[in-house]
Amino acid sequence: LTTPAQKKISYSKRGMALEDDINETNQYYLVNGMAVIHKKPTPIQIVEVDYKKRSTAVIKEAYFRQASTTDYNGICEGKYIDFEAKETQSTTSFPLMNFHEHQISHMQNIVQHKGIAFVILRFAKTDEVFLLECEVLFNFWERMNNGGRKSITKKEIHDFGHKINIGYHPRLDYLKILKEIYSF
Amino acid sequence: LTTPAQKKISYSKRGMALEDDINETNQYYLVNGMAVIHKKPTPIQIVEVDYKKRSTAVIKEAYFRQASTTDYNGICEGKYIDFEAKETQSTTSFPLMNFHEHQISHMQNIVQHKGIAFVILRFAKTDEVFLLECEVLFNFWERMNNGGRKSITKKEIHDFGHKINIGYHPRLDYLKILKEIYSF
Ligand SMILES: [Mg+2]
Numbered sequence A, B: 001l002t003t004p005a006q007k008k009i010s011y012s013k014r015g016m017a018l019e020d021d022i023n024e025t026n027q028y029y030l031v032n033g034m035a036v037i038h039k040k041p042t043p044i045q046i047v048e049v050d051y052k053k054r055s056t057a058v059i060k061e062a063y064f065r066q067a068s069t070t071d072y073n074g075i076c077e078g079k080y081i082d083f084e085a086k087e088t089q090s091t092t093s094f095p096l097m098n099f100h101e102h103q104i105s106h107m108q109n110i111v112q113h114k115g116i117a118f119v120i121l122r123f124a125k126t127d128e129v130f131l132l133e134c135e136v137l138f139n140f141w142e143r144m145n146n147g148g149r150k151s152i153t154k155k156e157i158h159d160f161g162h163k164i165n166i167g168y169h170p171r172l173d174y175l176k177i178l179k180e181i182y183s184f
């Protein structure tokens, strides 16, 4: 049963569920010495700061900036790890407009430097989460740039991605999948 | 010759010189395919956002939060790179209060996962910049925790650190030093 209050909370937190699950998972990895992976702070352009209150500086005017990289990065057993997490309300496909050109080129740079780059995709309505290697994403990105469809179908994500089962603790054990893919 | 206007600019940007030099250096590395290292955004606690103007959300109230990790991280030739940059106005020693306990333990975690962690220290008054491996920092941190001095003397930094010569482009070629230390 869901009370109206709970409903309101879930509504206001819509789009944050994936991030919360990943943060919990990263915390689990950190505490257990399995990996050191953190979310990067949201980039902000600060315009005005009030230093009047001596104890605390208050930011009075600021704007959200577009991130130049991905959401998360870190290290696991000597491997550099880098990924972006995205959710969609669509049930049939994942729109590529969720990604930015500079995020794609950032992931390309990471691969060139022998790092591990990928995306974690969540279908919010069905709460299904997939890990997609960046090389697979690059192919669909190229297809779009060549005039093809502007999304990845759910079937394609099933076929070329890896389903992440939702657990209790950690909630999204993506490291397990990475270790299988990259055998480390 | 320095005009009053220039003086004012340098004054207002005091403390930013090191960050600027490192950002320029990272940009040089990125463009030349040498490394992918970025500064993490400053962590902000957002309290109030004005969505009234449909085009742009305006942050009306926010606060600076303490960073839980370090300033910079990234990858170079498969190696995970992680560092903190700090400046001091002191001419004789580098105060350890510039670092936080959680930054030290973050660097310890990185080392455990076979990453490369270090600090870049700048003596602002003489514009001298040094790279100090985190293992060296840990020793001085321990000395402080055992009741010893709360700073690293300049002589110790000279003896145990690596001077980074200030160049034109890139301005602070710390990668060159890392490659010597870790032979990669
Ligand atoms: Mg995201």
Ligand SMILES: [Mg+2]
Pocket (backbone or CB within 6 Å): B071, B084, B085, B086
């Ligand atoms: Mg710093």
